[in-house]
Amino acid sequence: MxxxxxxxxxxxxxxxxxxxxxxxxxxxxxxxxxxxxxxxxxxxxxxxxxxxxxxxxxxxxxxxxxxxxxxxxxxxxxxxxxxAWKTPPTRAPKNLARLPLHAAGGVDKPLDEVTEHARTLLKRWRTAEYTPEEDRAGKISLAAERGYARELANLLFHLGLVGMIVTVALGRMVYYEGQVIVVTESGNYETPPIDQNTEFCNTSTANFDSFRAGPLFDGTGLTTFCFDAHNFSADYLPNGQAEMFTSDVSYAVGADITRPKSEWQDYQLKVNHPLRIEGDRVYLQGHGFAPTFTVTWPGGETRTQTVQWRPDDLTFFLSSGVMRFDPPAGLHPELFERRQNQLAIQGLFAPTAQWDGENNELLTSRFPAMTDPAVAIDIYRGDAGLDTGRAQSIFDLDPTLLHSGQLQKIERVNLTRGESVTLDDGTEVTFDGASEFANFQISRDPFQPWVLVTTMIMLAALVGSLLIKRRRIWIRLSPLENGGTHVELGGLARTDRAGWGEEFERIHRELLGLPDPDETDEDLLVPEDARLISN
Structure with a gap:
């Protein structure tokens, strides 16, 4: 230990x-x-x-x-x-007066009747009776012990602790957990963009934005279900602190996925109120904003993108991000020329714009809700790395492309919703508005219920080990010449004495037939040898 x-x-x-x-x-x-x-x-x-x-x-x-x-x-x-459980309570010591609790007195009842009364009082105790030949003082005695469950509770506490550690470890071996960002259809636009894909299906690890799993999970045991995020809403206090996040979703499991979405089940997802689907849990973790930009080339062809940007300020959600646009194929027939005319947009987004600085050109956000969206962006032309085959950050441009001159900055501009900027070659970039995205986490740990069970066992056993008291009592009986019986009691607490003195006194009073002191206000004249003695 x-x-x-x-x-x-x-x-x-x-x-x-x-x-x-x-x-x-x-x-x-x-x-x-x-x-x-x-x-x-x-x-x-x-x-x-x-x-x-x-x-x-x-x-x-x-x-x-x-x-x-x-x-x-x-x-x-x-x-x-x-x-210890199988061993009978030990014999009474020879001198009971040396024990922490001791009492003695005479009873005007025969020995057999007092012995039977003592057995009745100790009915819920583990008892053993000893004859005068077996007793250390040569008299009839009863030994009783109670509180064995204290050690049992102590053992259960340690077993629960081990069980909790083992079940947590097993759960980490087979669990999986993935995050996915879904841009909802609701947004703040001057001109609504093309429809967003608001559906997520838990059918492949490739569908997640990030995914991790235990070493024994091979990626083939995903629970088959899909959900469609209809919207996202956030409630804020006047100081901008978030009070609650809510997303209305509909979902289907297994073969029901093929049914029309109107037949899917509805659920209102909230923080700390996950959607539970056959052992999987879908959590609403957080949110952010996804600006929408439309690029119109001189030939009239357009490209529209809505991409989530990273919230850098989690209070007022001033966000940063990047968008990359590949020009239309017909505009630049040569692959090399087309690669040199890719566009990249990098900048800041504010859901509720506030302009600071000497010329009111410094963009900040003054409230997390989207009431007056605006962006401050740099526009680059050149090789944005779209067809290099290398993974790139969705929030930042590759600094090597900037330092090498492969990307050239051609414009820096602030735009509010619906405003546009025209580049030197006639290309027009329009800030259409923004949508809110929700961050969902899908988790599965088949051992989580067992973790809860072992934890509850551990806590319940801890309470039991603190409340249950291990105590012993001995009653020694001997006949008196007048036909009565002399009774001597001794008590010993194996742990602490909290509450044990009252229990010992109750047994002493009932065995000797003494009245309860709470039932009378008068001083009771009790013979000296019948009073409770405590060392």
Whole structure:
């Protein structure tokens, strides 16, 4: 047990970096930014797995050692408890007066009747009777013990703790968790754009924007379902603090996916109110904004895009992002020429614009709701890397393209909803407005119910181990010359004495036939040898 306590303390200390440093399991972007901003020190942290504390080798090693030490503690204690349970209560000590609780007195009843009365009072106790030959004082005695469930509860607490660790570990081996961003149809536009795809189907890991799973999950056990996000709404306090996020969705499971969407089931998704589908849980985690831009080339052809931008300010949702446009194929027949005339837009979006600075050209946001959207953008022309085959950030342009001159800035402009800017070759870029996107998380952990069960067992057992008291009582009886019986009692608490003195006194009063002191206001004249004596 000392080893287990030391390991538990070590585990608590090892978890401290996980609370102080960003963790990849929660937000990989924050980890990357921390590494970029802190240089060599952050690289050392990364090699020590301090950005993956709860999945690190050393943290898992401590957890395994803690589990083994708990098992090594539970097994011998379980056997000792079983032996103690089967062993009759020990004989009374020779001198009961030395015990913390002691009482003695005479009763005008024969020995057999008092003995039967004592058995009745100790009916719910584990008792053993000893003859004068067996008793240390040569008299008839009864030994009783109660509170064995305290040790049982203690063992159940440790078993529940081990069960919780094991079920959490098993769950991390087979779980999966993915995030997907869905742009809803509702938006703030001067001219509505083309329809957005607001549907997500949990049929392939490729459908997620990000996905992670346990080492035993091979990607083929996804629960088949689809949901359609109809809208997203956010309630804000006057100071801009979010009060509630809500998204109305409809969903279908399995073969019902092929039915018309009008027959799908409706559900109102809220924060901390996930949609539960055959063991999977769909959470509404957060939101942001997806601006819409339309590019019109001199020949009249247009391209419209709606892309989510990253909220840099989570209070008023000033967001940043990038859009890339490939010109129409007929406009530049040569592939090289077409690649040199790609457009890229990078800038800021404010749902409720506020203009600061000397010329009121600095864009900020003054409220998170979308009431007066605006953008401040840089427009680039050149090779935006659309057909290089290399993955690019959806929020930032590749800095190597800017430094090498492959992308040339041709315009910097601020636009409100519906405004346009015309480039030097006659191409027109229009800010149409924006939609809100919702971030959904789909999670599955088949061992989560067992984690709950083991946790409840652990908590209930902890309460039992604190409330149940282990105590012993001995009653020694001997006949008196007048036909009565001399009664001597001794009590001993195996743990603490809280509440045990009152129980001992109640047994003493009932056995000796003494009145309850709460039932009378008069001083009771009790013989000296019948008064409760406590050391």
């Amino acid at each position: 000392r080893t287990a306590l030391a390991l538990l303390f070590l585990l608590a200390v090892a978890a401290i970096p996980g609370a102080l440093l960003p963790q990849r399991s929660l937000n990989e972007t924050n980890v990357n930014e921390y590494i970029e901003n802190n240089g060599r020190l952050a690289e050392v942290y990364d090699r020590l797995q301090l950005f993956d504390v709860f999945e690190s080798t050393w943290f898992l090693a401590i957890l395994v050692l803690l589990t083994l030490s708990l098992v090594g503690c539970i097994l011998p204690r379980s056997w000792d408890h079983y032996v």
